Amino acid sequence: MSALLQLQNIHKAYDGLRVLDDVSLSLAPGEIVSLLGPSGCGKSTLLRIAAGLDQDFSGALEFNPLLQFGRGTGIGVVFQEPRLMPWLNVAQNVSFADGWIADEKWVQQLLRDVGLSGHADALPKKLSGGQAQRAAIARGLYGKPHVLLLDEPFSAVDAFTRMKLQDLLSELAERYEIAVLLVTHDLDEAFYLSDRVLILGGTPSRLQRELAVPLARPRDRRSAELAYLRGEALTELYQSHAI
């Protein structure tokens, strides 16, 4: 198996209400894949299943044995909200996985990476929304994961901060050779960042379409190719009555 993470024929229902219907996807090493769909279509549900936080589903979830090397599960997760522990400072939050035996050097490095070097001792209440989300990204990277799962990580920050964080994510994924599965409802974000965009829609949700984004990085947000792909996705979303 060359994929790092594979979801096969996933079906999921909440109290008899079907949410996901036969969804399959895989994530190859170094790849950035976006899962795009309207709010309520089951994106978070799918991501929670992939993260192992929800075991109540039918279908198969397979991890590459490669993920077992190194610490933890080999998977990092960043949620929609920062979810920092308010009683721990930024550095302690980043190294939460290790508690008292934190790798201080690695924490410093990560804080530099996400632009929070001066804030190691700050409590979460002192951080802006964007800074808190940066800290959450650093925490997601602390376990040196091969796979990073992100659930609408930038939806709560302003447009300018969002663009900066998107660039940061793409840069870090490349530097640390991490495969990324990004859940989003933002067309621009999906195409700007990804190698592939999967469109989820319908009730219950199925994968409607897969669009490849064969553009070199760094990309130009204003490029005609990206605009064209966004158009394609919009058409698809209209046809599946998602919007």
Add this chain to the structure above:
Amino acid sequence: MSALNLRLSRWAERLPSLRPSLANLRGWAVPLALLLGLETLVRSGILPAHQMPAPTQVAQTLFHLAVSGELLRHINASLLRVAGGFLIGAGLAIVIGTWVGLSRRAEAYLEPTFQALRAIPSLAWVPLLLLWLGIDETPKVVLIALGAFFPVYLALLAGIRNIDRKLVEVGQLYQLSRFALVRRILLPAALPNLFTGLRGALSLSWMFLVAAELIAATRGLGYLLSDGRETSRPDLVIAAILLLAVLGKLSDSLLKYWETRALSWRDSYQGGEN
């Protein structure tokens, strides 16, 4: 001109820092006036001295107690009882409260019993405790522990049940063991509630100490109270009341200081300037 303005505004900036101390002084005005009034009333014979001792007489009594070493003996005995009962009651409450908070099943088994036990006013246990445990230290400490248990238990349970599920999910993500989940997420997150419970428990502990010592004791501040009544010495009673007030306030301040330090991470409204 502008230099003067600047100087004036600097002055104005300093003023607010003077105000709190002024406010503190204002708080002394009423008690001092009352003491002074009382002293004059008693000295002039309007109030009978055998019922209402003059403040100076109470001070004298306290002084004598202190010099003879009696004071320290009574305070020591009371402090030990409160500390023992409070620590045992609060400790048990933390353990059981965490357990019930973690497990719906434990809650199903234990909650109804605790509800029923809580409905009994704790002082109603006194005769039973005396029958079972005699009249030495044990029943006193047990009574205080009983009083300290419920505030802590209830506050902690409410605190744990109020924790944001999203934070607990982070713990799940890092595959924390049950114990680690309690230590690293549940207890810290429930700490604000826990402190509220602890402070309530502490004040109840003092109350139950007095109850226990009034009934059967040869030492302690509660004993001073009943001794003062039996020997018709209101100055002794008032001295004991004052000591209880001071000790209660001191121990609460200690806990409050600890609370402020432990909860400095909280991002909550601290009240306005005015």
